[in-house]
Amino acid sequence: MYPRLYVARELLAEDGAIFISIDDNEIGQLKLMCDEVFGESNAIANIIWEKKFSPQNDDSSISTTHDYILAYSKSKVAWKPNLLPRGESNLTKFKNPDNDHRGLWTSGDLTSKTKAANHSYVITSPTGKKHTPPKGRQWAPSETTFKRWLEEGRIWFGKDGNNVPRVKQFLSEIQGGLIPMTVWRQEDVGHNQSATQELKRLFNGESTFETPKPVSLIKQILQIGSNKNSIVLDFFAGSGTTAASTLELNADDGGNRQFITIQIPEATSEKSDVYKAGFEDVFELTKERIIRAANFLREGEKEYQGDLGFKIFETVEDFRVEENDKELTLSNLTMFDDVLLTEEQYQTLLITWALYDGSELTTPIHDIDLDGYTAHLCDRRLYMIAPDFSSNALKALLHKLDDTDDKDFDPNKIVYYANSFDSVKQMELNEALKSYANKKSIEIDVVVRN
Template sequence: MEKLRMTSPDLTDANIDKLAELFPSVVTETLDAEGNPRRAIDFDLLRQEISDHVVEGPQERYQLDWPGKRAAAFAANAPITKTLRPVREESVDFDTTKNLFIEGDNLDALKLLQESYLGKVKVIYIDPPYNTGNDFVYEDDFAESTQEYLARSGQVDDAGVKLVANTESNGRFHSDWLSMMYPRLKLARNLLTDDGVIFASIDDHEYDNLKKLLDLVFGAANHLNTFVWASNLKGRQISSSGAAGTKEYVLCYARHAEEAGAFRVSGSQMKALMPSIYKGFNYAVQNDEHGPYVLKNELYNTNSAFNEETRPNLVFDIYYNEDSGEVRTSPVSVNHTYDGFIKISPKQNNNGVNRYHAFRWSARKVETESYDLAFVESSSGWKVYTKVRDVDSTSLKDLLMDISTNEGAADVERIGIDPSWFDYPKPVSLIRTLIGAASSRDSIVLDFFAGSGTTAHSVMQQNAFDGGTRSFILVQLDEGVGPGNTAQKAGFAAISELSRERIRRAGSAVLESVGLAVGTLDVGFRSLRVDSTNMADVLRSPGETDQLALHQLEGSVKADRSGEDLLFQVLLDWGLELTMPIVVERIDGHEVFVVEEGVLIACFDSEVSPELVRTIAKREPLRAVFRDSGFSSDDARINAEQVFREVSPATDVKAI
C-alpha cells in the first residue's frame, strides 16, 4: 500500500520533468548525501542549450562524452543563413506532389525544416554511415577550422563538398562520428509528432555509441525496441578472430514512448520476415455470418491460479447446444444435458484442485459475445476457442529474418538500375514493414541519409499496398559517386542524382503495378537544393563604397534568384509546408504566386503598382508579401499597408 506524501509537492522533480521534456539531453544522474543515485540537471549542458556560443565547464557525472561534444551541441543550435531553392527540372509532378527531395548537407536541411515541419513527422528512418573505416562522413567543421581539417585529412572535392575519409588511424575515429550524428539527431527529434518514432539502422561498429547517443537525445525511457535483422545468414568475417557476422540492428526510439502505440503489420508482411520454422502464421481463415476469422487461442486461462473465491467471475461452466448454437453460463437442468446442452468446464490440473479452473472471458462476455467462440469436439472432450476477426494483423516482432541484404540490389535491378551504382542498398521490404507498422496512412516519413532512395520506394509501395497517402521527405548530400563507379560512366556525378533517378523509376514501377487502381497515388517529388540565402549582402561601411557604386547596393536580392526562389524562402520563414500547391498568375502585368488558394499571395517584381496591391488585398489572403525594393518610395510602402488595413485587415503583410 502506498503512503500519503504528507508534504508539499517536490517542485524540483516537477521542474526536472519540464526540462526533460524540452531538453532530454540535460537530464543526468548524480549521488545524493547518502551516496544513492538520483536524477539531476546537467547545468553545463543546459547553459549550452540556451547559449549562442560554446560553453565550457566540465564536471564529473554519468554521461556519454567525447571530444567535440559541446561544439556538436552548439552546431545544432547555431543559426544559418541558407535557404532551399526549388529545382523544377529535377522534379516529378512539381505542382501536385506532397513529397520532397532535398539535395545538400542534412544538418542544414534539418535546420531549415524546423519551423515548417515542427512536430509533423510521424516516422524517421535513417541508415547513417556505418563508420567502418572506409565510409565517408559529413565534416561539419565545428570542432576545427577548415585549414586544420584539410591539413589533417588532405582532401576536399572539386565542388568544395566537405568530406573526410574517417579511417581507423584517425585518433578521433568514434568522436568524429558522434559529433556528426549528435546535432542531426537533436534536430530530427524536434520534427517528430508526439507519437512519432525514429528507426536507425546500424552494425556492430557503432551500435554501442548510437544506442547511448539516442538515449542521450531521446531519453533512455523512450527506447522501444532494438530490432535484430539477420541480413546475411551466410556470414561475413568481421575480424580475423571470432565468429562470422550475420546481423545488423535497427534501433527504435519514440518521441514519447507512452503515446507511440503498438506496432501492427499484416500477417503476410510479418511472415516474410520471420524464419520459416515459425508457426505463428500457419492458420486457416474461416467465415461465418459475421465475417472472416481465425482460431488462435483456447478460452481457458492457464497463466494464473484461480478459484471461486479469488475470481468468481471467471470460474463457471459453459453450456453449449450443438444443434442450435446457443450458449449459456448457468445450469439448464439438474443433469446438465437438457435439450441437448453440453456442459464444458475449464481445465483442471492433474490433482483435481481448482487451480487453472477458469476462463479468460467473464460469464457475461461469454453470453453476449458467444458468436466469437468456436466449440470443437476432440478425443479428450469439448474445447472452446476464440475467433479472432482481425485475420491479417499481427504484432511486429523484433527479430527480422528471411530477408537478405542482397534483396536491396534485386529491388533496384527490377526497376532497370545497375545494382553496382549503390553500395548495399537496404531492401524495400525491410523499410516498408517498419513504415507500415509505425505510421498512419497519411503520415510524413523522413529520411535524412537518403542514399539509394529506398525509403521513398518503400513509402510508395506501402501506399499502393494499403491505399495510404503517406508522403516522404528525403535529404541527400551532393557527394560524388567516386572515380571508376559504373554510375559515373553512365553520366551521374553525385549520389543525389542517383537517388532521384531511383525514385523516378520506382514511382513508374509502382504505378504500373497498381494499374487502374492508381487513384491518388503520389509518386512525384519536389526537388529542392540547399543554397546560400537569396538576400544580397549590402552591408558596407562608408569607406567601402563610393558614389558610383551605391546603385549596386540598392537591391537586397541576389541577381541570379527567381521569384520562385524567393517564394520558398518566404515559406520557410513563415513556417509553411513546402509542398503547398502553388499557382502562378499574371495580374496587371505582374507575376503573382498564389499558395494554397490564398494562404499566401506573393509578388516579387521590381516594381509594384498601387493597382496590384489593391487587387491582391481584395482577395483577402491570410498572408501577403512583396519585394521591399518594389515600392518606389517609403510613401508607396505605407500606402500599401493602409490599403490592406482598409480592404483586408486580417491579412499579415510583409516585405523582403
C-alpha cells in the same frame, strides 16, 4: 551523430518514433547516445534484422548475418504501435475441419498458470474420457465460463472427441493483426541481396547502390510506426528507399503519408556502382530512384489516384550580405547599382519568404500575371520580386483586386522586394494600395523587404 539525433528528437511528433538501422560494430555507441538523447525510458526495442541468409565464406570469425534497428519513441506514453498485417504463412494455420459457421479457426491452449478458485475441475470429453489440468496449471476459464463455451461449440476435443480440450480461436474474433516482434526474418522483410535486386529492376538491371535497404523492411517500420497521415523523415536517404516505401505503402492502404528525405550531394567514387551507372553524386541517384519508383506505381496501378509527386529543395547560403547598418543587400550590385537576381536567387527568396510567412514547403505558389509583370500568390500573400513593375502592372493589380468574380485572388498582404522598387515606385504602390483599401474598407498589409 549527436547533434543530428538531438534535432531528430526535436522534429518528432509527440506520438512519433525514430527507427535507426545500424550494424554490429556501432550498436554499442549508438545505443548509449540514443539513451541519452531520447531517454532510456523511451527505448522501444533493439530489433534484429536478418540481412543475410548465408555466411560470408571468407569470414575468418563468426559471420555477421544481421543488423540492428534501434527504435525510440519521443514519449513512450503517447506512442502507440500498430499491429502488423497477417502474412500468408500466418493465415494458413486457420482451418475449419468441423465446418463451423463462424468460419476459419485455430485451436489454443485451454490451460494457464492462474491460481484462482473454480479453475481446477474435471472435464469429460464427448467419448467419456476425463481430463484434469497438467501439474502446476489450471484451466484458463472458470467452470461456469467453460460450460458456456462448451454450449457455444468453442471447445475442441480433436477429430475423435477424445483429446485434451483446446479452445477454438476464430479468425473473425481475434485482433486485427500481429504484435510486432524483435526478430525480423529475411523471408518476411527481405535481405541485402533482395534490396539490390529491387533497385536493379528499377534501373534496367544495372547496379546502382552498394547498401540499399529492402522496401519490405522499411514498409514494416512504417506499418508499425506511422499512421495514414504521418510525415516520414529520413535524413540519410541514400538510394531513396524510405521515399519509395512511403509511396508504395500509401498505394497499398490508401494512406496519405508524406515524406521528407535528405541527401547531401556526396561525390561518388569512380570505382563505385553508382558512379558507373552515371551518377556523379548520391543525391542524383536519390532523385532518380524516387522518380522511377513513382513511375513504376503509376504504370503498375493505373487506377491509383494518390499523390506520387515530390518537390526538391536545396539549402543554400544566404546570398544577401549584411552591411554596417544591418540592412541586407545583394552582393552582386552592378556598376549602376541595379539589382540583379539570378533565377536561383529569385526562387530562393520567394520560397524563403513563403516559409517565413507561415506557408509550408508543399503549399502551392501561383504565378499571377499583372499586364506582363509576374507576381506570386501563396496562401493569401502576394509576392512581388521582379524589378519591371510598371504603372500598367499597378493598374492591373488594382483591377484584379476589384474583380469580385476572381474568387481565387483575395490577397490580404502584399510583400515586395525593396531592391526592385525605386522610391518613386514604392510611393506610388503604397499610396494606391492605401487609398484602394480605404475606399473598400478592407485591410491590405503592405510590407517592403530587403
